[in-house]
Amino acid sequence: MNSPLVSVVMPLRNAQFTIEKAIASLRRQSYENLEIILVDHASEDNSPALIKKAASGDKRIRCFRQEGSFVEAANFAWQSSKGELIARMDSDDIAHSTRIENQVGLLAAQPQLSACGTLVNILKRGEDGQPIPPEDGYKRYEAWINSVVTHDQILTERFVDSPIPNPSAMIRRSVMESLGGYQDPLWAEDYDFWLRLLEAGHKIAKVNQRLLDWYDGETRATRTLGRYDLSRFQVAKSHFLKRIPDILQLGVVICGAGPVGKEMGHLLSTAGVKVQAFLEVNERKIGNQIDGIPILDSGELSHFFGRAVVLGAVGQKGGRERIRMLADGCGFLEGKDFFCVA
Known part of the structure; x- marks a missing residue:
């Protein structure tokens, strides 16, 4: 098999307690033709000294310092690399020893x-x-994110949540360059990247093995920066949903008049998308309105076939599968004229 150079790029900040183990996991990779690009993003702890020490003992490691935003550091990292393939990694995660080898193999085979x-x-x-299991919410998220493996699954469920754990990503350099790397929107730059990549017609899949220990720490950016708030993810979803031609032309009908559906309906209406109706199973809600939009019985879904794109927007356990069954029974095709959002 051809062995292209892989650049593992890692922007980091204040990671003195985890960075050495993260780097060690990369140095133990079974795939040998790699370089490791470490970009310190204005750390105030001992991280700069630790990455310099790592670089002094391994010629594959290069380290830099970048004083701009996190997105600027992430872009600087891959732009400073030389590899044909770019692998992301975070400073508090652990890559299993065959991670890079398996990902290179998948991209070569497909x-x-x-x-x-x-x-x-x-x-x-x-x-x-020491590692401990996450709370129930993250257990459910782990189950979901590990269930979307093929390109079709990822494409179909991209509005549920970000379908690729960013520290597990490997991207062809030519694709990264064509998309201009990471942008700096109001929402998470990695989710934005994946949605733009899929919107442009690119294909993604996963190695069907657990090859990354992804740590949820209290100081992780996803917990401390506003761009990673759940509300910002909803704004991102509405931004990309409104760019789907059938949604622009026909509008949507939203299955679910609870908090998720209400928020998505408001965001899409504000963006100029016609929200034709909300559909509900709760008899106490049927017949009411949300911002002047009627709440109808879910049994009326079939009347919207060919007239609207369906969004399944429910948060309760099992609700998404019930909507899938209902939409499928009415002839809607998930990923074409039916999408689940969460």
Whole structure:
């Protein structure tokens, strides 16, 4: 098999307690033709000294300092690399020893893929620094994100949540360049990247193995920066949903008049998308209105076939599958004229 150079790029900040283990996991990779690009993003702890020490002992490692925004650091990292394939990694995660080898193998076996990820173990660190299982919410998220593996699954469920754990990503350099790297929207730059990549017609899949230990720490950017708030993810979803031609032309009908459906309806209406109706199973809600839009019985879904795109927007357990069954029974095709959002 051809062995292209892989650039593992890692922007980091204040990671003195985790960076050495993260780097060690990369140095143990079974795939040898790689370089490791470490970009310190204005750390105030001992991180700069630790990455310099790592670089002094391994010629594959290059380290830099970048004083701009996190997105600027992430872009600087891959732009400073030389590899044909660019692998992302975070400073508090652990890559399993065959991660890079398996991802290179998948992209070689399926040249139609522009990028790939892996399955993950989502973990927390206890007070002693040892890994512990996450809370129930993250267990459900781990189950979901590990269930979307093929390109069709990822494409279909891209509005549920970000379908690729960013620290597990490997991207062809040519694709990264064609998309201009990461942009700096109001929402998460990695989710934005994947939605733009899919919108442009690129294909993604995952190695069907758990090859990354993905740690949820209290100081992780996803917990501390506003761009990663759930409300910002909803704005991102509405932004890309409104760019789907059938949604622009026909509008939507939203299955679910609870908090998720209400918020998505408001965002889409504000963006100029026609929300024709909300559909509900709760008899107490049927017959009411939300911002002047009627709430109808879910049994009326078939009347909207060919007249609107259906959005399944429910948060309760099992609700998404019930809407899928209803939409399928009415002839809607998920990923074409029916999408689940969460």
